Amino acid sequence: MAENREIIVAMTGASGAAYGLRLMQRLAQSGFHQHILFSDAARVVLKQECDLILPDDVSQVPFTLAKHLDVSPEMFVNYGLKDWFSPAASGSSDIHQMVVAPCSMGTLARIATGISDNLIERAADVVLKERRHLILMPRETPLSAIHLEHMLKLSRLGVDLLPAMPGFYHRPSSLNEIVDFMVNRVLDHLHVPHTGPRWSAGDN
Ligand SMILES: Cc1cc2nc3c(=O)[nH]c(=O)nc-3n(C[C@H](O)[C@H](O)[C@H](O)COP(=O)(O)O)c2cc1C
Numbered sequence: 001m002a003e004n005r006e007i008i009v010a011m012t013g014a015s016g017a018a019y020g021l022r023l024m025q026r027l028a029q030s031g032f033h034q035h036i037l038f039s040d041a042a043r044v045v046l047k048q049e050c051d052l053i054l055p056d057d058v059s060q061v062p063f064t065l066a067k068h069l070d071v072s073p074e075m076f077v078n079y080g081l082k083d084w085f086s087p088a089a090s091g092s093s094d095i096h097q098m099v100v101a102p103c104s105m106g107t108l109a110r111i112a113t114g115i116s117d118n119l120i121e122r123a124a125d126v127v128l129k130e131r132r133h134l135i136l137m138p139r140e141t142p143l144s145a146i147h148l149e150h151m152l153k154l155s156r157l158g159v160d161l162l163p164a165m166p167g168f169y170h171r172p173s174s175l176n177e178i179v180d181f182m183v184n185r186v187l188d189h190l191h192v193p194h195t196g197p198r199w200s201a202g203d204n
Contacts, residue, residue, distance in 0.1 A: 005032045006095045007190075008088050008127075010120045013041020014102035014139040016164045017049045018175070021069065022183045023101050028066075028075035030192050035088050035095060036065070036078050037120045041104065058083075081118040088123035091130045098127045099186060101137035102164055105147050108138050112150035128157060135189055137182065139164040160189050170197040 007027065011020035020042075027034055038046070038054060038061075046052045052068055054061050062076035079086040087093035100107060100120065107120060116122035127134045136159060140147060151161055166172075166181040184196035 004094065004096050006035070007032050008035045008037065008095055008098035008123050010037040010039070010098070010100045010107075010123070011042040011046070012039045012100060012102065012104040012107040012120065013045050014104040014164075015045065015049065016102035016137070016139045017042065017046045017052075018179045019137060019164060019182050020101045021046075021050060021052070022176075022179050023099065023186055024065065024076070025069040025071055026183055026187060026194070027190075027192070028069065028071035030187075032075065032192075034076050035086070035123075036061070036076050037081070037088070037123065038078075039081065039104070039107065039118065039120055041106075079119055081120065083119055084122070086119060088119060089126065091126050093126075095132075097133040097135070097190060098123055099135040099137070099190075100124065101135075101186060102139045103136040105138065105140045105150075108136060108147070108154070109150050111136070112153050128159070131158070133160070133190075134158075135160040135162060135186060137162050137164050137186065162186055162189065169199060 009024055043054055055064055058078040058080050061078035062073040066073035110121045111124040116125045155161055162185050164182055166178045172178045180196055184194050187194045
């Protein structure tokens with residue numbers, strides 16, 4: 001289990017908003033204090049895919065989110081995309097891990113090329129320059145050579161790329177189980193214990 005329970009969790013405008021929401025819920029249940037960030041496109045996708053409308057006032061977002069996820073609002077703090085004074089924007093902060101789930105190809109490209117034009121990109125830039133732990137859950141299909149080159153570059157920098165590619169060997173019977181498959185893989189990479197299914201020698 002990770003000692004430092006501070007984490008940045010960002011959602012961007014790729015399909016699969018349910019992955020990000022479920023991750024936030026599971027991390028809150030595991031006692032993580034989350035610095036949550038939403039791109040403008042993430043808000044559009046959240047409404048389209050999950051019927052969740054986040055308030056414009058960032059101070060109210062934790063309450064809306066916590067109600068939706070049935071967790072305590074104290075587990076979240078939300079910042080505006082241009083809040084350069086937030087802890088996530090500075091390498092001197094004590095936040096050592098960041099997840100972007102889902103991660104759009106646009107945000108992936110901007111992280112890979114160091115374009116820190118919003119707080120999500122700046123926070124990822126900080127995590128990279130401080131050689132901390134960055135997990136991205138990219139989602140697109142098909143993938144162009146541009147997408148693949150950016151992913152290769154990030155992988156070589158030590159970024160954990162966990163594409164939204166759920167397995168089916170555990171025979172999921174619901175959408176929630178498919179979402180949980182991916183979220184459990186993220187939790188594995190954060191060293192957060194979970195009781196989700198694991199492949200073992202006796203399964204084949
Ligand atoms: C419903 C919906 C689904 C989308 N799905 C994807 C996707 O799976 N992958 C992707 O890279 N972009 C997807 N997009 C496009 C991105 O939202 C768009 O490129 C946006 O500029 C990304 O901005 P962001 O990186 O700041 O979130 C989708 C957009 C919408 C509205």
